[in-house]
Amino acid sequence: MITLHWFRRDLRLEDNTALTAAALASRGIVIPLFIFDPILIAPERRFTSAPRVQFLLDSLAELDRNLRQLDSRLVLQHGDPLELLPRLVQAHYVTAVYWNSDYSPYAMRRDAQVQQALAELRVQCHSFKDGVIHEYPELVTKNGTHYTVYTPYARQWWQRLAAQPLHVLPAPVLHLPAEQLPASKPLPTLAEFGLATEQQLPAGGSHAAQLLLQQFLDPQQPSNIGTYASHRDRPDLMGTSRLSPHFRFGTLSVRAAVLAAQHYAEQHGREDNTVELGVRTWIGELAWRDFYVQILAHFPHVLQRAFRPQYDGIAWENDPARFAAWSSGHTGYPIVDAAMRQLRQEGWMHNRARMIVASFLTKDLLIDWRKGERLFMQLLVDGDPAANNGGWQWAAGTGTDAQPYFRIFNPVSQGQKFDPDGAYVRRYLPELADVPTSFIHEPHKMSAQLQRQCRVQIGHDYPLPIVDHATQRKRALDMYAVVKQQR
DNA sequence: TTTTGAGTTGTTCGA
DNA sequence: GTCGAACAACTCAAA
Numbered sequence: 001m002i003t004l005h006w007f008r009r010d011l012r013l014e015d016n017t018a019l020t021a022a023a024l025a026s027r028g029i030v031i032p033l034f035i036f037d038p039i040l041i042a043p044e045r046r047f048t049s050a051p052r053v054q055f056l057l058d059s060l061a062e063l064d065r066n067l068r069q070l071d072s073r074l075v076l077q078h079g080d081p082l083e084l085l086p087r088l089v090q091a092h093y094v095t096a097v098y099w100n101s102d103y104s105p106y107a108m109r110r111d112a113q114v115q116q117a118l119a120e121l122r123v124q125c126h127s128f129k130d131g132v133i134h135e136y137p138e139l140v141t142k143n144g145t146h147y148t149v150y151t152p153y154a155r156q157w158w159q160r161l162a163a164q165p166l167h168v169l170p171a172p173v174l175h176l177p178a179e180q181l182p183a184s185k186p187l188p189t190l191a192e193f194g195l196a197t198e199q200q201l202p203a204g205g206s207h208a209a210q211l212l213l214q215q216f217l218d219p220q221q222p223s224n225i226g227t228y229a230s231h232r233d234r235p236d237l238m239g240t241s242r243l244s245p246h247f248r249f250g251t252l253s254v255r256a257a258v259l260a261a262q263h264y265a266e267q268h269g270r271e272d273n274t275v276e277l278g279v280r281t282w283i284g285e286l287a288w289r290d291f292y293v294q295i296l297a298h299f300p301h302v303l304q305r306a307f308r309p310q311y312d313g314i315a316w317e318n319d320p321a322r323f324a325a326w327s328s329g330h331t332g333y334p335i336v337d338a339a340m341r342q343l344r345q346e347g348w349m350h351n352r353a354r355m356i357v358a359s360f361l362t363k364d365l366l367i368d369w370r371k372g373e374r375l376f377m378q379l380l381v382d383g384d385p386a387a388n389n390g391g392w393q394w395a396a397g398t399g400t401d402a403q404p405y406f407r408i409f410n411p412v413s414q415g416q417k418f419d420p421d422g423a424y425v426r427r428y429l430p431e432l433a434d435v436p437t438s439f440i441h442e443p444h445k446m447s448a449q450l451q452r453q454c455r456v457q458i459g460h461d462y463p464l465p466i467v468d469h470a471t472q473r474k475r476a477l478d479m480y481a482v483v484k485q486q487r
Numbered sequence: 488t489t490t491t492g493a494g495t496t497g498t499t500c501g502a
Numbered sequence: 503g504t505c506g507a508a509c510a511a512c513t514c515a516a517a
Contacts, residue, residue, distance in 0.1 A: 141515060149514055151494060406509055407497045
């Protein structure tokens with residue numbers, strides 16, 4: 001008996017549900033396969049991203065190295081899985097195919113087709129829950145419908161987590177030697193996909209993920225999971241785990257991460273209540289992740305339209321010059337510009353900053369949230385359709401959260417509150433390095449003399465605000481009021 | 488079926 | 503500077 005494990009968003013050997021099942025079923029006679037699907041990687045595709053492909057390539061290289069230590073190797077193929085898998089399965093007498101579930105609309109459609117094609121060849125497919133803690137239909141309302149509000153969803157998410165302790169699986173034992181595996185294509189470069197990036201990207205692979213997790217769970221670190229509840233909103237403090245790309249590609253198991261966090265709370269929570277809160281808050285972010293996965297799976301229209309249909313009636317202004325200024329980090333609002341430049345430099349942005357720039361694009365520039373969603377998907381190394389869409393629809397007020405329409409971020413006060421010393425701004429906007437902290441979030445208010453003193457001319461070295469927040473706030477309120485009348 | 492309570496992340500204004 | 507209230511109305515989930 002020979003099985004095949006199809007790697008997709010689970011690029012690791014430890015605690016990999018489907019891989020372990022494949023190995024158990026065949027006593028380790030497993031073909032480990034990854035397919036470059038041109039539909040997902042073609043540069044012209046809406047959500048394709050050079051940073052993510054680079055992270056993927058790093059992670060695949062490491063996965064191959066780790067497999068070779070088990071006398072196996074990764075089989076790489078390019079093409080349509082629907083054509084490739086049946087061919088491979090027949091050529092190598094594979095008896096069953098294993099994979100971990102992917103809940104995006106494209107993946108669910110693809111997997112259903114693959115399953116049908118293989119069933120015609122009398123080959124069984126086995127899919128497993130792996131990338132989330134709880135999946136639909138594990139969490140449904142009393143009426144059996146899926147949740148659309150986070151809080152009741154989260155209540156049940158936690159209850160179920162408490163009722164069913166998590167377990168992690170060791171890396172499987174593999175017994176199909178490398179030389180007996182199907183032929184493999186060499187690992188491609190980014191350029192071979194017609195992509196390029198100059199970003200200083202986070203390192204891919206499960207080893208890098210382990211290092212990040214260790215750091216985040218190190219009590220000696222000034223910002224770690226124990227301080228997460230208060231530090232997570234501070235882009236200047238690096239108070240988050242930065243594990244998002246690893247959850248995106250499965251180079252870290254969510255179960256292992258939650259277990260490690262719970263263990264930390266047991267070790268260090270007794271003497272310090274804030275630790276307990278930090279751990280709970282951090283694990284709660286993974287509940288949000290599950291929530292949005294579930295929303296996208298059952299309301300796939302959110303990728304095209306507002307979750308709430310009445311918000312499709314908003315007449316966005318979509319001024320191209322304003323979009324360009326936002327996109328390149330030249331709006332004249334330092335916290336917004338610092339965040340957008342962080343995104344362009346690092347392929348990553350702090351979560352608080354994501355909310356600020358999203359609020360600014362939609363409520364201050366009156367630009368369609370989908371334009372921001374798309375840019376994020378192109379530049380973010382952690383870009384995930386479910387979480388990214390959920391975040392943008394939340395910021396635009398079109399999503400699952402029935403948030404008050406008047407909840408509009410003030411980019412100056414957000415900066416003062418969450419980057420109080422201006423350290424985040426100065427890190428990404430060197431032209432403002434010498435601006436006094438009292439002016440760092442509104443440098444245009446400095447006198448000409450003060451500007452000379454701190455060697456920056458606002459309007460020349462750094463832009464004046466491209467819009468007036470108070471004015472735009474009122475216009476946004478009007479814009480959303482139109483939605484109310486249409487109801 | 489009806490009722491009730493509640494809803495991630497905020498801002499502004501006036502006392 | 504600090505604090506509390508106002509900013510609306512609606513939908514969801516559960517009792």
